[in-house]
Structure formats: structure tokens, C-alpha cells
Amino acid sequence: MSRYLLLLPAPEAEWADLPPEEHEKGHRSHGQFHRDLAAGGHRLIVSNPLEPSAQATSMRPDGQGNAVVTDGPFTESAEQIAGFYFIESDDEPGLRAITEQFAARGEHIEFRKLAE
Amino acid sequence: MTPDRMTPRPYAAALQDVVRDDWGRLAAVLTGQFRRLDLVEDALGDAAEAAARRWPSDGLPERPAAWLLTVARRRILDQLRAEAMAARRHPLLVTDAEHRAERSGVMADPGDLIDDDRLRLVLLCTHPALGTEGAAALALRLVLGVSTHDIARLFLVSEPTMAARITRAKKKIVACGLPFGIPSATALPERLEAMAATAYLAFTAGYAPASGDALLRADLSGEAIRLVRVGLSLRPNEPVLVALLALMLLQHSRRDARLDAAGDLVLLPDQDRTRWHATEIDEAVALLTSPALRGPITQQTALYAVQARIAAEHALAPTSPATRWTRIVALYDVLLDLGAGPSAALARAVAVAEAAGPAAGLAALATVTLPGHRPHAARGEFLARLGDHQGARAAYEEAVALCDNDVERRHLRARVR
Incomplete structure (x- = not known):
């Protein structure tokens, strides 16, 4: 049994401006992925959208024993992690296959396996 | 909560306000303290009754909610004492409860503690073990303070039947030892989905009665919206609650236009669109662009969101003939893909008839098994x-x-x- 973290990077500024058709495509696609997970016997531990990265807080050492705390994401980039799936599975090839289909439907996905 | 003492409003109205605004908070505090849900509702009911009797002669208390809490707390302690005597047990339990009551003071709990208790209460009342109908009734009664009479009216059963149903649900909670706690991060989403399903059941009960001569009891459906808002105040941006609130607001926004002066049903195309509640439509449409709905959302959330988008298409069409039926058909296709039931297939057939003519509608209807x-x-x-x-x-x-x-x-x- 291994665990996998599927990160979903997306150009987050656009979402609210996208036409509703794109929103629906997303809804259909995520709903499909949930069903594929269940059908393939993969266990969804938790999944959630994240608040916009503008609401993130980044913390790093200041080199003198304290922390520098700044508003915003750690790295500035157009694409930020907008959500994630945390999954447990015995069947990595199966999980990869349905995740690829998920990506083909329009989702950006970073597939990460937890180090064992 | 803060009545103007110079110009006291009628006591009944003040009591109604405090019941409406603070009932769930009080129930949560009491449940948190005594862990006896079966006693909490009766005690609060007794306290409200005492308020109706005493406020007119004693004057409105400075803090009506605190007054109710104190009286209800005393009732519970009396009851616990009676139980302890009956069981011939040393009333240690009572003493312990008394100490706890004293320690926590009257309404002195910091806000977040109470909010945690409220979330616990909402989740407890909507626990899947209760069955959706029992859970819906209990949540309306305990979280929102809706009267048993009104809940019975909402679900079209007699008041004694509803009272018995609520009592059964409470007993089940106590008997099964359902926890007054917040589930782990992995279990919480499922419980919030159960809560959403409960609220939606209560909402639709007000709109689609199977019998009886009142087509809708929209005021009571509005209470279910309030339940979702309580959930959202505790878990802002929770996808399933965001999508559900949008859906409910859109459906509810048409309530005043659904019946004519004679009480007859007015179908969507014939409704007076100026009687739709525009602020509710605006709020719902804004909710549908929320970032909470962009990412991994569950099937249930997607079903609510897509239904809300269908309702939004109707709500935003300036006139009935201007409705974008082709888009609505496409949305129903998404809905059916997501696993929606035969009533969605029927609605799709109606949309097909509007988009492509009655013959196409008949063809679409042929596969509907409703x-x-x-x-x-x-x-x-x-x-x-x-x-x-x-x-x-x-x-x-x-x-x-x-x-x-x-x-x-x-x-x-x-x-x-």
C-alpha cells in the first residue's frame, strides 16, 4: 500500500473569469475522477481545493535564529497549487492511468509518490 | 441580543429574536457542558416558556440569551439531580456538572470555543446514523430553534408525529453514544456532505410536498438556507456548502412568483421575473465563481454546482423566450454524466423540447424511467x-x-x- 499526492497547479487568477462552460468541464472531470478512484479500488484519504495563494503565508529563516514571515506563496509564478488529492493505493499503474485520463480532460497534475 | 431598554419592544418579539439568533449557540454550549442532548432541548424549551411568562412582569433582562442559558442550565441540573436520586446514586455526577457550569460562567466562553461547540452540534444533529429525515428535523429544532409545529408543517406530518421523531433522534444519539466532537480531517468532509444532504432535504421538503394543498411553505425552506449559512460561518469556503447555498438561493429566489393570487401554480415561463429576489440571485451567481469550486470537488458538490448553474441560466435570462435552452441541455448532460437520477433525465427532456422542438422532446422522454x-x-x-x-x-x-x-x-x- 503506497500513498500518493496529486498536486493540481493552475493559473489561478483566471478561474473566476473563465466562462461557465469551463467551470462545468472541471466539475464533470473531477466528478469522473472520483468515480474512477472508487471503481479502481483506490482510497481517497482527503482532497480539497486550497485558498488562493495570495492568502498563503511564507516563512523562512532570517539566519539569526528568527523567522521571516511574508504574505503570499513561496515562489512567485503564474501557476500555483490550487488543490490536491491524497490517495492510498495498491495499484500504481491503475492510478496513473486514470490520472492521465484526468489530465487529458484538461487538468494540470503533478503526480507524487510519498517516499517510503 | 442588545435590546434598547428605553423603548422596550414587545416581549414576544424579543423572545422570538433571541430564539432565532441564539438557540443553536445556547444548545451548543449546554451540550458541550452536560453532554446530554436529550435534556438540552427540553430545558431550552422550558426556559423559553419561562421567559414568555416572566419577562412581561419582570421586564426584559439585559442579556436575554444569558437569561435563557441560566434558566436552561438550572433545569438540566434539576433533571440530573432527579435522575441521580432515582438511581440512588451519590450525586457526584451532579456536583461535577455544577462545578463545570460554574467554571464556564454565563456566556463568558470565548467566541471560538462556542463556534467549535456549534460545529460539533451541527455535525451531531446531522449524523448519518440518524437517517436524513430524523437528522433534518433535529437540526432545525436544535441548531435553529424552529418550533416542532413548524417542522411538522414542513414535512407534512402531524405535530405529535414530529415530536416523536425528534425525541427518537435525540434518544438515538444518547443511546448510540454518538460523539459530540469534530471528526478527523479525513472524516470531516464526509460529515459535512451528510450535513449538506440533510439541509437540502429540509429545503426541498418545503417546495415539493407529495400531498396537501399548500404548494410551498417557502418560509420554512428558508430555515434550511439558514442551516447552511450556519455551516458556512463555521467552515467558510467548504465546497459542498458553497455549491449548495448557491443552488438553494437560486431556487428560493423565485418563491414569490410561483403562486398567483388564487394560490395556483405559475410555471417558470409565466412567472413575473420582477418578483424574483435579485439580491439572492446575485449572491448565488457570485458563489458559483468561488475558488472553492475550482479544484477537487466531490461528486455531490459537482451535482449541486451543476444544478445551481442550470438554475442560474433561468435566473439570468431576461425573458423566458431568451432562455439559452441549448446550454441548459448541455448542463443536464453533465448532470446525468455525474450520476443524477431520472428526474434530471425528465428535466433534460423538457429542455430538449424547448431547444429542438416537441418531437425531439418526446424522443428524449422515451428513455425516462421516472x-x-x-x-x-x-x-x-x-x-x-x-x-x-x-x-x-x-x-x-x-x-x-x-x-x-x-x-x-x-x-x-x-x-x-
Whole structure:
């Protein structure tokens, strides 16, 4: 049994401006992925959208024993992690296959396996 | 909460306000303290009764909610004492409870503690073990303080039946030892989905009664919206609650236009759109662009969101003929892909008839497996539009025979002629 973290990077500024058709495509696609997970016997531990990265807080050492705390994401980039799936599975090839289909439907996905 | 003492409002109104605004908070505090849900509601009910009796002579207390809490707390302690005596046990339990009550003070708990308790209470009342109907009734009663009389009216059962149902639900909580706690991060989303399903059941109960002569009891459906708002105040941006609130607001925004002066049903195309509540529509449309709905959302959330988008298409069409039926058909396709049931298939057939004509509608209807009068009513409508008046009459008559709601039946009879 291994665990996998599927990160979903997306150009987050656009979402609210996208036409509703794109929103629906997303809804259909995520709903499909949930069903594929269940059908393939993969266990969804938790999944959630994240608040916009503008609401993130980044913390790093200041080199003198304290922390520098700044508003915003750690790295500035157009694409930020907008959500994630945390999954447990015995069947990595199966999980990869349905995740690829998920990506083909329009989702950006970073597939990460937890180090064992 | 803060009545103006110079110009006291009628006591009944003040009491109504505090029940409406603070009932769930008080129930949560008491449940947190005593862990005896079975005693909490009766104690609060007794306290409200005492307030109705005493405020007119004693004057409005400075903090009405705190007053209710104190009285209710005393009732629970009395009850616990009586139980302890009955069991001939040393009343250690009571003493312990008394100490706890003293320690926490009157309404002195910091806000977040109470909010945690409220979330616990909402989740407890909507626990899947209770069954959705029992959970819906209990949540309305305990979280929102809706009277048993009104809840009975919402679910179209007698008041004693509803009182018994609520009591059963409370007993089940105590008997099964359902926890007054917040589930782990992995279990919480499922419980919030159960809560959403509970709220939606209560909402639709107000709109789609199976019998009786009141087509909608929209004021009571509004209470279910309030339940979702309580959930959202505790878990802002929770996808399933965001999508559900949007859906409910859109459906609810049409309540004033659904019946005419005679109490007859007015169908969507004939409704006076100026009577739709624009602020609710605006709020719902904004919710649908929320980032909470962009990412991994569950099937249930997606179902609510897509239904809300269909409702939004209607809400935003300036006139009935300007409705974008092709888009609505596409949305129903998404909905059916997501696993929606046969009533969505029927609604899709109606949309197809609008987008592509009654013959296409009939073809779409052929695969609909929904029982009841509605498919027959739709078939009657399509046949009438095709000029097959004999076929239409037969379909409408079949629909009338199967319909058990007075208002809808009256509407269908008018079509037969």
C-alpha cells in the first residue's frame, strides 16, 4: 500500500473569469475522477481545493535564529497549487492511468509518490 | 441580543429574536457542558416558556440569551439531580456538572470555543446514523430553534408525529453514544456532505410536498438556507456548502412568483421575473465563481454546482423566450454524466423540447424511467404542441390520476380541457 499526492497547479487568477462552460468541464472531470478512484479500488484519504495563494503565508529563516514571515506563496509564478488529492493505493499503474485520463480532460497534475 | 431598554419592544418579539439568533449557540454550549442532548432541548424549551411568562412582569433582562442559558442550565441540573436520586446514586455526577457550569460562567466562553461547540452540534444533529429525515428535523429544532409545529408543517406530518421523531433522534444519539466532537480531517468532509444532504432535504421538503394543498411553505425552506449559512460561518469556503447555498438561493429566489393570487401554480415561463429576489440571485451567481469550486470537488458538490448553474441560466435570462435552452441541455448532460437520477433525465427532456422542438422532446422522454405523474404531464404538453390533442388529453388524464398534490392536480386539470 503506497500513498500518493496529486498536486493540481493552475493559473489561478483566471478561474473566476473563465466562462461557465469551463467551470462545468472541471466539475464533470473531477466528478469522473472520483468515480474512477472508487471503481479502481483506490482510497481517497482527503482532497480539497486550497485558498488562493495570495492568502498563503511564507516563512523562512532570517539566519539569526528568527523567522521571516511574508504574505503570499513561496515562489512567485503564474501557476500555483490550487488543490490536491491524497490517495492510498495498491495499484500504481491503475492510478496513473486514470490520472492521465484526468489530465487529458484538461487538468494540470503533478503526480507524487510519498517516499517510503 | 442588545435590546434598547428605553423603548422596550414587545416581549414576544424579543423572545422570538433571541430564539432565532441564539438557540443553536445556547444548545451548543449546554451540550458541550452536560453532554446530554436529550435534556438540552427540553430545558431550552422550558426556559423559553419561562421567559414568555416572566419577562412581561419582570421586564426584559439585559442579556436575554444569558437569561435563557441560566434558566436552561438550572433545569438540566434539576433533571440530573432527579435522575441521580432515582438511581440512588451519590450525586457526584451532579456536583461535577455544577462545578463545570460554574467554571464556564454565563456566556463568558470565548467566541471560538462556542463556534467549535456549534460545529460539533451541527455535525451531531446531522449524523448519518440518524437517517436524513430524523437528522433534518433535529437540526432545525436544535441548531435553529424552529418550533416542532413548524417542522411538522414542513414535512407534512402531524405535530405529535414530529415530536416523536425528534425525541427518537435525540434518544438515538444518547443511546448510540454518538460523539459530540469534530471528526478527523479525513472524516470531516464526509460529515459535512451528510450535513449538506440533510439541509437540502429540509429545503426541498418545503417546495415539493407529495400531498396537501399548500404548494410551498417557502418560509420554512428558508430555515434550511439558514442551516447552511450556519455551516458556512463555521467552515467558510467548504465546497459542498458553497455549491449548495448557491443552488438553494437560486431556487428560493423565485418563491414569490410561483403562486398567483388564487394560490395556483405559475410555471417558470409565466412567472413575473420582477418578483424574483435579485439580491439572492446575485449572491448565488457570485458563489458559483468561488475558488472553492475550482479544484477537487466531490461528486455531490459537482451535482449541486451543476444544478445551481442550470438554475442560474433561468435566473439570468431576461425573458423566458431568451432562455439559452441549448446550454441548459448541455448542463443536464453533465448532470446525468455525474450520476443524477431520472428526474434530471425528465428535466433534460423538457429542455430538449424547448431547444429542438416537441418531437425531439418526446424522443428524449422515451428513455425516462421516472415514476409518478410528471413524465405524463410532460408527454401531454409535447403532444399538445405537436397538435395531437387526443393523445395529449389522454396523457394529461393519466397524469391527473397519478398526481397526489392538490395544487398541481388543479393545474393539470386545467390543461386537460
